[in-house]
Amino acid sequence: MDTIGAWVLHRAIKRLDCGITGDKCDAERLIATVGSVDEPVNIRPDHEPPWQRVVGQIGEAVVNSGTTLLGLLGFFGGTLVATWNVIRHPGRFRINAVVQRFEVVGVSALGIIGLMSFLIGIVIAQQGSVQLRQFGMEMLTINLVGRLTFRELGVLMTAIMVAGRSGSAFAAQLGTMKLTEEVDAMRTIGVSPMEALVLPRTLAVVVMMPLLGFYSSIVAIIGGGFLCAVSLDIPPITFVQRLREVVPIHDLWVGLIKAPVFGVIIALAGCFQGMQVKANAEEVGLRTTAAVVQAIFLVIVIDAFFAVFFTWVGWN
Structure with a gap:
């Protein structure tokens, strides 16, 4: 036995209030030993007030956010070190990997970004014209479409799309490489993962973001012009002339200046989360989701700072 x-016999004896006759000494000692440690276990968790649980969850989220932010800053520092090492030793620069990422990040995204931007331009023009028609100022729809697109929405929507496409792909790729120990193998043979994996992806996003942002803005302008021609009977030539009159050149520069910064954030968030994978395939999915959420959140936060800064310097 x-x-x-x-344990079963001990529980039966205790429940039925009976005994056992004819049992062997070894069995009797085993039953007695089991009975000495057989105590009821309270499997119900201790009651915790809801407010205390909420406060604890908020505190845990704040601590995790701070830890992640510090880790992201450290990862950014590691990327700067890798960049400096490549500058000192140009032979370690992997141009083929960068060109490949140009295609994945930029060329492959032209279709979806173009479609999204065209529809966004139509929506802005349609909603703006509905409101401005109440005051008989439909022509100001061109001002709204031009300035809002070049200054904010073109590069911002592009950043969100790139974060969803490329940021998630970076996290999933590097996370899978961590699980299969490819990253450890690279370190073993003397290849820096920061130089071979992170730097090409970061450089590709930084270079492609201004181009994609400008492309997105132009397509959104075309969408707004199409809506103005169909709904407001504004000829395309009038639309273009009005744009040249009311949209200052610094609106375009505002978008182009923000784009590389957004690219750095997206690439670092994706690569950082991918390099944090340690346990299993489920963590790859969690880190991929975290990469997209963090990238979009940081892009919006930085965009708010840029809005205040450019207003302060007089580019408003």
Whole structure:
């Protein structure tokens, strides 16, 4: 008889208030030993007030956010070190990897970004014209479409799309490489993962973001012009002339200046989360989701700072 059998017999004896006759000494000692440690276990968790649980969750989220932010800053520092090492030793620069990322990040995204931007331009023009028509100022729809697109929405929507496409892909790729120990193998043979994996992806996003942002803005302008021609009977030539009059050149520069910064954030968030994968395939999915959420959140926060800064310097 093993301990399970002794435990079953002990529970039966205790429940039925009976005894066992004719048992062997070894069995009797085993039953007595099991009975000495057989105590009821309270499987219900301790009651915790809801407010205390909420406060604890908020505190845990704040601590995790701070830890992640510090880790992201450290990862950014590692990327700067890798960049400096490549500058000192140009032979370590992997141009083929960068060109490949140009295609994945930029060329492959032209279709979806173009479609999204065209529809966004139509929506801005349609909603703006509905409101401005109440005051008989439909022509100001061109001002709204031009300035809002070049200054904010073109590059911002592009950043969100790139974060969803490329940021998630970076996290999933590097996370899978961590699970299969490819990153450890690279370190073993003397290849820096920061130089071979992170730097090409970061450089590709930084270079492609201004181009994609400008492309997105132009397509959104075309969408707004299409809506103005169909709904407001504004000829395309009038639309273009009005744009040249009311949209200052610094609106375009505002978008182009913000784009590389957004690219750095997206690439670092994706690569950082991918390099944090340690346990299993489920963590790859969690890190991929975290990469997209963090990238979009940081892009919006930085965009708010840029809005205040450019207003302060007089580019408003």
